[in-house]
Amino acid sequence: MKKNLSAIVTGAGLLILWQIGAGLAGISHILPRPTDVLVCLWNKREVLFKVHMVETLKAIVIGYLIAIVIGVLLAVIMDLSEKLEAMMYPVFVIIETIPIMCIAPLFVLWFGYTLSARILAIVLSTFFSITVNTFDGLKKINKESCELMKTYGAKTMQLFWHIKLPTALPYFMTSLKITFPWAVIGAAIAEWLGANRGLGYYSKLMVSKLDGGTVFAAVLILSVIAIAGIAVIKFIDRKFVFWRSDI
Amino acid sequence: MLEFKNVKFIYKSGVKEPILENLSFKVEDGEFISIVGSSGSGKTTIFRILNGLEDIQEGSVEIDGQDIRGLKNYSSYMPQKDLLLPWKTIEKNVMLPMSIQKVDKDLQKERAIEMLKQVGLEEYANKYPKDLSGGMRQRVAFARTLCAGANLLLLDEPFSALDYITRISLQEWLMKQWLDVKKTIVFITHDVEEAIFLSEKIYVVSGRPITDIEIKEVDLPYPRTREMLLDPRIQRLKEDLIDKLRTTEEEE
Numbered sequence: 001m002k003k004n005l006s007a008i009v010t011g012a013g014l015l016i017l018w019q020i021g022a023g024l025a026g027i028s029h030i031l032p033r034p035t036d037v038l039v040c041l042w043n044k045r046e047v048l049f050k051v052h053m054v055e056t057l058k059a060i061v062i063g064y065l066i067a068i069v070i071g072v073l074l075a076v077i078m079d080l081s082e083k084l085e086a087m088m089y090p091v092f093v094i095i096e097t098i099p100i101m102c103i104a105p106l107f108v109l110w111f112g113y114t115l116s117a118r119i120l121a122i123v124l125s126t127f128f129s130i131t132v133n134t135f136d137g138l139k140k141i142n143k144e145s146c147e148l149m150k151t152y153g154a155k156t157m158q159l160f161w162h163i164k165l166p167t168a169l170p171y172f173m174t175s176l177k178i179t180f181p182w183a184v185i186g187a188a189i190a191e192w193l194g195a196n197r198g199l200g201y202y203s204k205l206m207v208s209k210l211d212g213g214t215v216f217a218a219v220l221i222l223s224v225i226a227i228a229g230i231a232v233i234k235f236i237d238r239k240f241v242f243w244r245s246d247i
Numbered sequence: 248m249l250e251f252k253n254v255k256f257i258y259k260s261g262v263k264e265p266i267l268e269n270l271s272f273k274v275e276d277g278e279f280i281s282i283v284g285s286s287g288s289g290k291t292t293i294f295r296i297l298n299g300l301e302d303i304q305e306g307s308v309e310i311d312g313q314d315i316r317g318l319k320n321y322s323s324y325m326p327q328k329d330l331l332l333p334w335k336t337i338e339k340n341v342m343l344p345m346s347i348q349k350v351d352k353d354l355q356k357e358r359a360i361e362m363l364k365q366v367g368l369e370e371y372a373n374k375y376p377k378d379l380s381g382g383m384r385q386r387v388a389f390a391r392t393l394c395a396g397a398n399l400l401l402l403d404e405p406f407s408a409l410d411y412i413t414r415i416s417l418q419e420w421l422m423k424q425w426l427d428v429k430k431t432i433v434f435i436t437h438d439v440e441e442a443i444f445l446s447e448k449i450y451v452v453s454g455r456p457i458t459d460i461e462i463k464e465v466d467l468p469y470p471r472t473r474e475m476l477l478d479p480r481i482q483r484l485k486e487d488l489i490d491k492l493r494t495t496e497e498e499e
Binding site for chain 2: 145149151154163
């Protein structure tokens with residue numbers, strides 16, 4: 001509580017400084033005060049929440065779910081065979097080094113101003129880390145537990161369900177905590193580079209209209225989405241993956 | 248009856264020296280025997296072969312005249328660590344061997360509760376391993392071992408990681424369990440006193456490769472008490488075994 005309190009005091013202090021500093025600067029179109037941001041958020045609530053946030057959330061949910069499915073599947077495939085691991089792992093390392101921001105305009109050329117282009121950016125910016133973390137988790141199994149299971153006559157699939165999957169789950173959850181903000185950032189960047197809807201697109205539009213308050217309002221919503229997503233993941237982790245420290 | 252017949256075993260990786268060479272011994276049904284030997288003497292190798300985790304190069308291991316390579320669920324193994332799965336409740340941990348063997352779910356539950364009662368932990372059925380002490384966890388591991396359904400129980404130093412008081416109370420508890428369930432127990436230990444207190448016979452393994460086993464009978468009636476260990480004959484047996492193990496360790 002004390003730790004949270006100090007963070008709240010620091011945050012509030014910074015907001016007050018920002019409020020005073022921006023007020024003194026008097027350039028609210030490019031440096032709005034926090035209160036200006038809240039006013040913009042309220043005035044543009046219809047378009048911000050009902051049009052652009054919905055579009056961004058759609059891309060995040062679809063893209064992130066696809067990334068999770070691909071990430072977990074690839075981790076399981078690599079775990080099944082050392083040959084496949086040797087073939088695939090270096091490829092993932094290369095994919096990871098690709099700066100998504102730089103190639104996202106290409107997705108726009110391939111798919112146009114569509115949802116698919118944004119989904120591709122989200123998938124590429126998140127699935128690698130999900131794959132690698134889940135794969136590491138699958139490799140962390142206790143060999144003695146596996147041998148004990150074998151003495152009971154366990155088959156490969158039974159070992160997977162009873163030992164491997166629960167062992168890998170904390171690692172998978174960690175990967176979600178790391179990558180969810182990337183999914184939000186990926187969505188915003190992709191919208192910024194090529195879209196006709198979404199919070200990223202709208203903030204870019206507002207920059208061109210010198211409406212700094214609305215730019216910050218869109219960024220604020222993006223931050224809240226990321227924080228809320230991480231909070232949900234942390235809640236699920238605490239509630240259902242309680243054996244992290246026992247592995 | 249469990250029987251090793253002229254068994255030869257070499258690990259496939261590492262040093263290509265035989266661990267067992269032409270080794271033969273028997274364990275009768277319902278017996279409680281302990282295998283003692285210095286660290287690295289090959290005790291656990293014998294268990295790994297018995298569990299089917301290692302393949303022998305020569306000879307055979309038989310249960311009631313049948314080679315174990317053609318048998319299923321003939322033994323239940325209890326390792327040194329309890330290896331309870333932290334994501335499963337105590338009841339689900341005990342049910343695990345039956346779940347693997349695809350026993351009917353209602354029967355699994357019924358047997359698990361029965362076994363938890365047997366080890367005095369039925370009220371912990373819905374708790375998780377983290378909620379139990381080391382000694383309780385070992386008792387759950389024993390209940391799980393019983394649930395594997397085999398008549399031959401292989402216990403690999405199950406109390407070695409526990410503190411002294413917990414260890415001796417679990418030894419007394421195990422002896423009572425054995426008298427109740429009447430299964431064959433092969434117990435690995437490096438603790439000579441533990442072996443004497445629990446077993447009818449002590450199999451001393453020594454040498455590399457192990458070519459034969461020296462069998463010492465423990466002439467004490469069951470149920471046993473700690474005071475019985477003060478008997479001069481038992482003290483002599485204890486000294487004899489310690490000398491034997493010490494000599495073996497020095498030779499190695």
